[in-house]
Amino acid sequence: MASGHSTALPPQDALPLELDLARLIVSALSLEVEPASIAPEAPLFGEGLGLDSIDALELALAISKTFGVQLRSDDERNHQIFASLRSLAAHIEKHRTR
Amino acid sequence: MPPDAGNVGIRLTERPASDVICHRQAGPVTVGALLAHAAAVAAVLPGEGPAVNACADRYLALVGFVAALMRGHATLLGAGRRGTPAFWDMAAARHAGAYALTDTVLPATSLPAIRLDEIAEPGAVAAPVPPPAIPPEQIVAIAYTSGSTGTPTAHAKTWGAVVTCAEAAAERFGFRAGDGPASAIVATVPPQHMYGFETTMMLPLRASVGVHAGESFFPSDVLGALAAVPPRRVLVTTPLHLRALLADGRRPPDLSAVISATAPLAREMAQTVERGWDAPMLEIYGATEAGSLASRRTVQEESWLPYRGVQVRPDVAAVPGLGEVPLADRVETDATGRFLLLGRQADVVKLGGKRASLADLTQTLAAVDGVVDGIFVAPDDIETNPAARLVAYVVAPGRSAEEILGALRRRIDPVFLPRRVAMLDALPRDALGKVPRQALAMAEGRQPGKHDPA
Incomplete structure (x- = not known):
């Protein structure tokens, strides 16, 4: 599934936390993709993985339970945080309590 | 007033x-x-x-x-x-x-x-x-x-x-x-x-x-x-x-x-x-x-x-x-x-506060290039699980589930996109042309490569 034409790094370059997060996304949202196949820099919402606002709620819940990180809409960097697996993982790394 | x-x-x-x-x-x-x-x-x-x-x-x-x-x-x-x-x-x-x-x-x-x-x-x-x-x-x-x-x-x-x-x-x-x-x-x-x-x-x-x-x-x-x-x-x-x-x-x-x-x-x-x-x-x-x-x-x-x-x-x-x-x-x-x-009404689904007709969605699916037959199905827990999503069963020789999903993404509201696209060789239609749910599940189970735990 790795695409040669995208600017995203190949999946095998995912960091350990990114892979943990990819597994969490796949299980929380019952996605039918291999966690390792989610390109770290591909968009999570809209194009790319194609998530939407229903998924955002589920995902926020799973992230709060697993990492102790509370996501908020009024975070000014919200768009950036949810942009990709990589940016979301970076946000979690910075704020995780477990 | x-x-x-x-x-x-x-x-x-x-x-x-x-x-x-x-x-x-x-x-x-x-x-x-x-x-x-x-x-x-x-x-x-x-x-x-x-x-x-x-x-x-x-x-x-x-x-x-x-x-x-x-x-x-x-x-x-x-x-x-x-x-x-x-x-x-x-x-x-x-x-x-x-x-x-x-x-x-x-x-x-x-x-x-x-x-x-x-x-x-x-x-x-x-x-x-x-x-x-x-x-x-x-x-x-x-x-x-x-x-x-x-x-x-x-x-x-x-x-x-x-x-x-x-x-x-x-x-x-x-x-x-x-x-x-x-x-x-x-x-x-x-x-x-x-x-x-x-x-x-x-x-x-x-x-x-x-x-x-x-x-x-x-x-x-x-x-x-x-x-x-x-x-x-x-x-x-x-x-x-x-x-x-x-x-x-x-x-x-x-x-x-x-x-x-x-x-x-x-x-x-x-x-x-x-x-x-x-x-x-x-x-x-x-x-x-x-x-x-x-x-x-x-x-x-x-x-x-x-x-x-x-x-x-x-x-x-x-x-x-x-x-x-x-x-x-x-x-x-x-x-x-x-x-x-x-x-x-049997045909209507409501997800994320929006409503759609399964028949309309199925019609949209049928219009996708390469799709021979297909159907949108609501899961059994659609009325009780607020996060439930639809499934599409698709017959489209030579096309992948990702391609079908990509084509649908441009045509239908994201909440109605099938969370699962099951590619089948044929839809199990009965004598009346209807597609019984049980037959669909069985047909999917028979497909090679499905449900393999990777």
Whole structure:
């Protein structure tokens, strides 16, 4: 599934936390993709993985339970945080309590 | 509404200028301040309208709605949270004078956009602006249902209809000026959705309600917003958000009521809310076409009590100002006028507050290049699981599930995209051409390579 034409790094370059997060996304949202196949820099919402606002709620819940990180809409960097697996993982790394 | 209102008009609001209508981060905003701000915005709006109000900030959304009303412009609803370029382009194509009202940078669109957050707010010394009188027959909102075939359908709302509905809701939930102290609403539904429009735009104008201005979506947002407003706090939400809040586990500040709509709430969830949060859990039944129609207290009653003036009969509701509106749900009425919901018309699904027909979705699937046969199916738990998603079974030799999904993504609303696309060699159609659910599951099990645990 790795695409040669995208600017995203190949999946095998995912960091350990990114892979943990990819597994969490796949299980929380019952996605039918291999966690390792989610390109770290591909968009999570809209194009790319194609998530939407229903998924955002589920995902926020799973992230709060697993990492102790509370996501908020009024975070000014919200768009950036949810942009990709990589940016979301970076946000979690910075704020995780477990 | 007064009997001779036809020529007189119904004032935008009957609330005193000193009443609090909105709770912003910077502090409460009075009706008078809102009117002065809206008048300043109205002065710079383009000539014609309608307005596509894409503001996420509920205060600015309300300012934009009132400003548009001051200019006689209708507001288009149905854009979804913050709107989408596809909706704006549709608005531009259908309404020559359409413009967008926003509080952030919009992606490229053919609509002229006005940034409400960049228009200076008049200070406290601004001259008082009287609330305009609006003819009850004037169309003030046009609600678009997404339509799974990609063709949105317009439902015009007159001022008389939306005022009557807001006042019926205020009466039902105790939001009238004489019902006690003012209420503060925190809502998780966007003002661009019919339910959000009614509860966070019309109720503050017509009842003793102040609305929290910020975005409330994630549990932390909702809890923060509730802590920021004074009692009597009312949470206006959906089963989906309630499920997330309950799973989050933190107890909200004291609530005087929780109101849910968009899909029936499971009784267990209602019980958990009432016990855990010590507040009545109320539900509204409504639809974009008809607006809010009825309510119930879920733990006490299964049947719905129509709003004042509303009559619900099998397949149809008679609504003041709108006439007869077809219902997407099957209902059973009793002698007192209350009714039971018997489930959706078999073909209709509702996800994320939006409705679609499985037949329409299936037709859209059939039109995808390379698709020989296919069907959209709702999972068994669609009525009970707020996060349930659709499945598509597709016969398309040489095409992959990703390709089919990619093609559908350009044609249907994201919430209706199949969470699973099962590629089959053939659909197990019976002698009548129908596709039995059990046969589908069996056919999928027979496909090579399916359900292999990688």
